[in-house]
Amino acid sequence: MTEKLFLQTLKGKKTKQTPIWVMRQAGRYLKEYRQIRETQENFISFCLNPEKASTVTLQPITRFKFDAAIIFSDILLIPWAMNFNVRFKTGVGPLLDAIEKPNMFDKNCLKGLTEKLSPVSKAIELANLSLPETTTLIGFAGAPWTLITYIAEGGSSRDFKTARLWAWQHAKELDALLELITEATISFLSLQAASGVECLMLFDSWAGAVPAAHRDWLVTRPTSTIIKGVRKNGHQQPIIGFPKGFGDGLIRYAEESGVDAIGLDHETDPKWVDKNLPRNFPVQGNLDPLSLISAGPEMLRSIDYILESFHDRPHIFNLGHGITPSTPVENVQIMI
Ligand code: 1CP
DSSP: OOOOOOHHHHOOOOOOOOBBBOTTOSSSTHHHHHHHHTTOOOOOHHTTTTHHHHHHHHHHHHHHSSSSSEEEOTTTTHHTTOOOOOOOEETTEOOOOOOOOOTSOGGGTTHHHHHHHHHHHHHHHHHHHHHHOOEEEEEEEHHHHHHHHHHTTTTTOOSHHHHHHHHHHHHHHHHEEEEHHHHHHHHHHHHHHHTOSSHHHHHHTTTGGGGGGGGGIIHHHHHHHHHHHHHHTTOOOOEEETTTOOTTTHHHHHHHHHHHHHHEOTTSOOOHHHHHHHHTEEEEEEEGGGGGTTHHHHHHHHHHHHHHTTTOOOEEEEEESSSOOOHHHHHHHHHH
């Protein structure tokens, strides 16, 4: 059997056909997702139900035949497993108990982490039983900085003020918390790698909030430590980094972090990327998810621009961020 398109691309090969998948492809824009989601009120329990999690992982593959499936879970499972009081409130999103200073934690919170997250491993095994031969299964985690923004703010945030203040006012304590989460992330990604995913992705969704002076400390170096840790545990799967909003920080990130590919947000010009990242460095992205709401000629032109910019570089087509719940499903087919 020839190797999957998606994996060939991550190894730096330009394939004739561009592989495609969509961030948050298993989610609320699908009626089959909403239907099964209704069967379980608690979102964490839903993520930790291997049958349900593997079923929703497969839904977008059945519908659209994407080249990759991403195991259904959430980046906030790590803080949950570290005993932060994580819950999801309908209409609001994630909520955590806000903490004043990043100094309230020690290594004890890592106890039992892999046992608590073992349902994800079971979901991976189940999903692998039903995935088409040509589809790659992706495992993932949130990067430490992005998780810290949720811990600091007690949920989603607009300006990430508390997390940024911690960096200036409580650097030492923040660094210790960063280290704990880094260790948890190595364990969780290694667990997923051992359970049968063929690719890993690290979501640093709020990397753009980090001041340029702190990019190495809070984003690039933790990513590098995580990748070295996963490799040290014997896992060789390619790793995609997604430092959303990182701008020109991508140049150093590509050189220093050790990721095999970079996910691009829609604010980044693909022509700039092609000019500034090393030749043959694989990229993923970066259509604006909101272009799918109307899916008109402007969307098609934007798709052409992205494909044309990366015509000479290994490229996985994707959005620049997650697909939104209000996207009409038929528009996804137009994009494909
Ligand atoms: O009730 C529901 O259905 C809640 C909606 C939902 C879904 C579908 C949440 C809550 N999480 C998920 C699944 C999810 N989350 C996946 C797997 C599904 C897939 O991609 O197909 C993945 C990869 C994530 C990752 C995730 N969760 C990120 C990183 C990606 C990104 O969008 O930047 C982040 C930031 C989260 C946090 C999160 N989870 C859910 C919500 C509402 C939020 C908050 C988002 C925010 O702060 O804006």
